Amino acid sequence: MPQLNGGGGDDLGANDELISFKDEGEQEEKISENSSAERDLADVKSSLVNESETNQNSSSDSEAERRPPPRSETFRDKSRESLEEAAKRQDGGLFKGPPYPGYPFIMIPDLSSPYLPNGSLSPTARTYLQMKWPLLDVQAGSLQSRQALKDARSPSPAHIVSNKVPVVQHPHHVHPLTPLITYSNEHFTPGNPPPHLPADVDPKTGIPRPPHPPDISPYYPLSPGTVGQIPHPLGWLVPQQGQPVYPITTGGFRHPYPTALTVNASMSRFPPHMVPPHHSLHTTGIPHPAIVTPTVKQESSQSDVGSLHSSKHQDSKKEEEKKKPHIKKPLNAFMLYMKEMRAKVVAECTLKESAAINQILGRRWHALSREEQAKYYELARKERQLHMQLYPGWSARDNYVGSYGKKKKRKRDKQPGETNEHSECFLNPCLSLPPITDLSAPKKCRARFGLDQQNNWCGPCSL
DNA sequence: AAGCCTTTGAAGAGG
DNA sequence: CCTCTTCAAAGGCTT
Numbered sequence: 001m002p003q004l005n006g007g008g009g010d011d012l013g014a015n016d017e018l019i020s021f022k023d024e025g026e027q028e029e030k031i032s033e034n035s036s037a038e039r040d041l042a043d044v045k046s047s048l049v050n051e052s053e054t055n056q057n058s059s060s061d062s063e064a065e066r067r068p069p070p071r072s073e074t075f076r077d078k079s080r081e082s083l084e085e086a087a088k089r090q091d092g093g094l095f096k097g098p099p100y101p102g103y104p105f106i107m108i109p110d111l112s113s114p115y116l117p118n119g120s121l122s123p124t125a126r127t128y129l130q131m132k133w134p135l136l137d138v139q140a141g142s143l144q145s146r147q148a149l150k151d152a153r154s155p156s157p158a159h160i161v162s163n164k165v166p167v168v169q170h171p172h173h174v175h176p177l178t179p180l181i182t183y184s185n186e187h188f189t190p191g192n193p194p195p196h197l198p199a200d201v202d203p204k205t206g207i208p209r210p211p212h213p214p215d216i217s218p219y220y221p222l223s224p225g226t227v228g229q230i231p232h233p234l235g236w237l238v239p240q241q242g243q244p245v246y247p248i249t250t251g252g253f254r255h256p257y258p259t260a261l262t263v264n265a266s267m268s269r270f271p272p273h274m275v276p277p278h279h280s281l282h283t284t285g286i287p288h289p290a291i292v293t294p295t296v297k298q299e300s301s302q303s304d305v306g307s308l309h310s311s312k313h314q315d316s317k318k319e320e321e322k323k324k325p326h327i328k329k330p331l332n333a334f335m336l337y338m339k340e341m342r343a344k345v346v347a348e349c350t351l352k353e354s355a356a357i358n359q360i361l362g363r364r365w366h367a368l369s370r371e372e373q374a375k376y377y378e379l380a381r382k383e384r385q386l387h388m389q390l391y392p393g394w395s396a397r398d399n400y401v402g403s404y405g406k407k408k409k410r411k412r413d414k415q416p417g418e419t420n421e422h423s424e425c426f427l428n429p430c431l432s433l434p435p436i437t438d439l440s441a442p443k444k445c446r447a448r449f450g451l452d453q454q455n456n457w458c459g460p461c462s463l
Numbered sequence: 464a465a466g467c468c469t470t471t472g473a474a475g476a477g478g
Numbered sequence: 479c480c481t482c483t484t485c486a487a488a489g490g491c492t493t
Contacts, residue, residue: 329486334471338487346488354488355469362470380472396474400484467492476483 291325327394330387333376334365 331339338361345357345364365373387394 329473329484331486332472335486338470342488353468353490355467355490357488358468358470360470365471377472384473396485397476399486400475465493468490469488471486473486474484476481478479478481 291327327391327398329396329399330383331380333373333380334362336379336383337361337365337368337373337376 338358341361341364342354342357345360346352349357349360351357351360
C-alpha cells in the first residue's frame with residue numbers, strides 16, 4: 001500500500017486543492033502593491049457582504065457559518081464551478097484574486113507573509129487584517145516609518161523577499177520558523193552556521209539558499225553531528241544574519257515530540273524486519289519526533305478505579321504501554337502551515353486561545369496562493385512519505401481511540417441548526433461592527449475575540 | 464486533570 | 479463510492 005516512491009503518480013495529498021487554483025495562478029506576474037491592496041479591500045468587502053447576508057439569512061445555520069469566505073469557496077469548490085466559470089470570474093468583476101498574487105512558483109515559504117521584517121504588517125496584509133481585525137489597526141504614519149525602517153534595513157530589493165525575516169518574537173523565543181523544526185534551540189550555539197548556507201545563492205532573490213531539501217522531515221531532532229548536514233526544507237529561507245537557522249538542541253527536542261523511545265521489536269504491528277532502526281532512528285540517525293511516549297498520567301487515571309489492582313499489575317501494564325510507542329500521524333499541509341504561522345498570529349493579535357488563532361489561520365490558509373499552499377502540500381507529502389518509510393506497518397487507525405489508551409470523549413453531536421456556543425459572535429470576526437467595550441460579554445466569548453490594546457473586545461455577542 | 468474548542472487534511476470505518 | 483469520524487497542533491477555557 002505505501003507508495004514509497006514519490007515518482008510520477010505521487011500522492012500530493014490535495015491535488016484537488018491545487019487544481020482548484022488552476023486558473024488564478026499565472027494570471028498576473030507582476031501586480032503593484034496598490035492594486036493588490038485594492039483587491040484585498042475588494043475581497044474583504046465582498047466578504048463583508050457575504051457574511052452579512054449569511055447572518056441575515058441563517059444565523060442558525062452552523063454549516064453556513066463554518067464555510068470559509070466566499071472567495072475561498074471560489075477556490076475550493078471546484079466541484080460546483082467549472083473552470084470556464086472560474087475563468088469567467090477572473091474576467092468579471094466578481095473574481096477576487098489571491099491577496100498575494102503573482103508570486104513565482106519557486107516555493108518561497110511565507111512569501112505571502114503579511115509581516116514586514118520588523119514584525120509589523122505589510123500594507124497589503126494590513127488592508128486585509130485591518131478589515132478583519134479593526135483593532136489591530138496601526139497609524140499610517142507609523143506604518144510608513146516602519147516601512148522606512150524596513151527599507152533601511154534591507155538595502156537591496158531582496159528585502160521584498162526578506163519579508164520572511166522573522167523578527168516577530170516568538171513567545172518561547174524560538175524562531176518563528178522553528179515550529180516547523182520541532183527542536184529546541186536552548187543549547188544551540190549560533191557560532192557555527194551550517195556549512196551549506198552560503199553554498200547557493202538564489203539568483204532571483206539574492207538570498208543564500210541550500211539546495212532543495214531532500215526528503216528529510218523537518219521534525220527530526222538532529223543530533224549535534226547531524227546539525228548542518230540536513231537542511232531544513234525551509235531552512236534556506238531563513239536569514240543567515242548570525243541567527244541560527246537550525247536551532248537544534250544537542251539532545252532531544254521540545255514538545256510535542258519528546259525523546260524518542262526505544263522501539264521494541266516485539267511490537268505487534270512491527271515485525272522485526274520492519275521495526276524502525278534503533279531508537280527509532282531514521283537512516284540518518286535521527287529519531288523521528290512522531291514517536292511519543294504514552295504518559296503515565298493517562299495510564300494511572302484509567303487504572304485508579306480499580307484500586308484493587310496490584311501495583312505490579314499496573315507496573316507491568318505501564319511497561320507494556322511504554323514498549324508501544326505512540327507514532328503520531330504525519331502533519332498535513334495545514335498543520336504544517338499552522339505550526340509555522342501560529343507564532344506570528346499570536347504575536348500580532350492579542351489572542352491566545354488556539355481555537356481563535358486557528359480560525360484566523362484557517363482564513364489565512366484560504367487566502368494563500370496556490371503556490372504557497374503547494375509548498376505546504378509538498379512538505380506534507382514528504383512528511384507522509386518519510387513517515388511511511390520509517391513506519392511501514394503503521395496505520396492511522398493505530399491512533400484511534402482505544403488503540404493507544406487515550407480516551408477521548410466523542411464529539412458532541414450537533415443538531416442541524418445548532419451552533420456552537422457564541423459561534424455567532426465568534427464567527428463574525430470583527431468585520432463590520434465597530435469595536436465595543438462591553439465587558440459584560442461572556443468570558444469565553446471575550447477570550448476568543450481577544451482584547452485589543454485599548455482592552456476593547458469586539459463581536460456582536462448577544463449574551 | 465481531562466476534555467473541549469477550532470482549523471484543514473489524511474485516512475480509516477461503515478453503509 | 480460516499481459520508482462520517484478520528485487524529486494530527488496548540489493553549490486557553492470549561493467541566
